[in-house]
Each structure stands twice: as structure tokens, then as C-alpha cells.
Amino acid sequence: FSSEPLKLTDIAQILWAAQGVTSANGQRTSPSAGALYPLEIYLISGRQPELKAGVYRYQPSKHSLSQISKGDLRTKLARAGLNQRAITEAPATVAIFAVFERTTAKYGPRGRRYVHLEAGHSAQNISLQAVALGLGSVVIGAFHDSDIQRLVGTASSEQPLYLIPIGTPK
Numbered sequence: 001f002s003s004e005p006l007k008l009t010d011i012a013q014i015l016w017a018a019q020g021v022t023s024a025n026g027q028r029t030s031p032s033a034g035a036l037y038p039l040e041i042y043l044i045s046g047r048q049p050e051l052k053a054g055v056y057r058y059q060p061s062k063h064s065l066s067q068i069s070k071g072d073l074r075t076k077l078a079r080a081g082l083n084q085r086a087i088t089e090a091p092a093t094v095a096i097f098a099v100f101e102r103t104t105a106k107y108g109p110r111g112r113r114y115v116h117l118e119a120g121h122s123a124q125n126i127s128l129q130a131v132a133l134g135l136g137s138v139v140i141g142a143f144h145d146s147d148i149q150r151l152v153g154t155a156s157s158e159q160p161l162y163l164i165p166i167g168t169p170k
Contacts, residue, residue, distance in 0.1 A: 001089040001136065001167030008050035010133050011092060014166060015041060015058045015065075017129035018094060018122045028060060030121040033114035038102040039122055042095040042152050046072050055152055068153045080147035081163055086138045090165030094126055095148065097158040119161045126164050136169040 018041045020029045028037060041058040043065065045051050053072040056065040078087035087093055096119050103111035123139050130137040140163040148160040 001086065001091070001165065002170050003089075003091070004168040005046075005048045005091050006135070006166065006168075008048070010135065011043065011045075011048075011051065012063070013133060014094065014126055014129050014135075015043065016063060017125040018096070019058065019060045020063060021060050026061070029125055030118055032118050033103055033111065034106050036102045036106060038099050038115045039118060040097040040099065040154070040158055041122070042068070042097065042154075044073055044077055044093045044095060044152065046074050046091050048091060073151055076151055077148070077163070080151060081140055081143040084138075084140055084142070086165040087140070087163060090138075090167040092166050094162075094164040094166060095152055095160060096122055096162040096164070097152070097154055097160050099157050100159065101157065116161070123162050123164060126166070130166050134168070135166055137164050137166045139164050 017029055019039055022029055043056040045053055047053040054070040055068040057068055059066055074088050081087045098115045100112055100115055103115050107114060127137045143163060145160050
């Protein structure tokens with residue numbers, strides 16, 4: 001990725017593609033078994049002109065971000081992601097986490113499968129939206145879960161499934 005920052009409008013569009021609300025009854029951009037929506041979406045941002053470096057949680061119902069922590073964590077995130085260069089180079093990374101209990105409470109053990117399917121739909125939406133905006137993305141599943149949880153600052157019930165660095169292709 002180039003070092004070019006992302007526009008806030010592009011970040012907003014990518015996050016909406018991940019889990020944005022599409023109807024008055026709360027349906028979202030990715031299908032979800034039983035409309036239980038077990039995914040939590042985070043943005044790990046380097047310093048952007050319109051957004052300070054830090055970790056943010058996406059709030060689908062408000063289409064907004066709430067800051068979880070401050071500072072550029074991309075180098076530490078890359079170490080937790082098995083030193084994958086795309087994480088360090090990209091101006092931002094979207095992290096998809098799952099709260100499996102939201103779905104397994106209704107569907108039992110099979111609910112885990114449904115959560116993984118939903119995460120795949122969300123990751124695909126992110127990647128397709130990035131391309132539509134002239135950006136690139138890399139879908140990463142290789143990382144140390146506990147390190148990612150610690151860096152992002154999530155509850156132990158939230159399990160990391162994907163890291164998706166996003167930026168302008170070189």
C-alpha cells in the first residue's frame with residue numbers, strides 16, 4: 001500500500017458495507033442467521049487527516065465510530081499478525097470480531113458455522129467496497145488471537161476472525 005491516507009467518507013462507506021443498517025427494522029448489509037448480528041467491527045487507524053490514530057468501534061445503528069484507544073498501533077498489530085507487512089503499510093485495518101454466544105444461544109453448536117459464514121459475507125463486502133472506491137484490501141486470518149484482543153481492547157467474549165488492511169494500492 002502507498003502511505004496515502006484514507007478519506008473519512010471512504011472509511012465510513014467501508015464500515016457501512018461491513019455491517020451497516022439497511023432498513024428501519026435494523027437489517028444489515030451482511031446476512032445474519034436469525035438476524036442476531038454476532039459481529040463487532042473495529043477500525044485500527046494510523047493518523048489520518050480527518051481521524052486521529054487509534055482504535056475505534058463501529059456503531060451500526062448510529063453509523064458512527066466510538067474511540068476505544070488512542071495512538072498508532074499498526075506496528076504492534078502487524079507483530080500480532082505474524083509480521084504481515086500489509087498491516088503496517090495500510091493506513092487503516094478493519095478487524096472483524098465475533099460474539100459467538102449471540103448465535104449459539106439460538107442455534108446451538110451449529111451457530112458457530114453461521115457466524116463464520118456471516119464474517120465471510122462481511123469481509124467480502126469490505127473488499128468489494130474497497131475496490132469500488134479505488135482502494136485495495138487484504139483479508140488476513142493468520143494472527144495471535146489473544147494479542148489482537150489485547151491490542152484492540154475487546155471483551156474476552158469477542159473473538160477475532162479477520163484483519164483487513166485497506167489502503168491505496170502502489
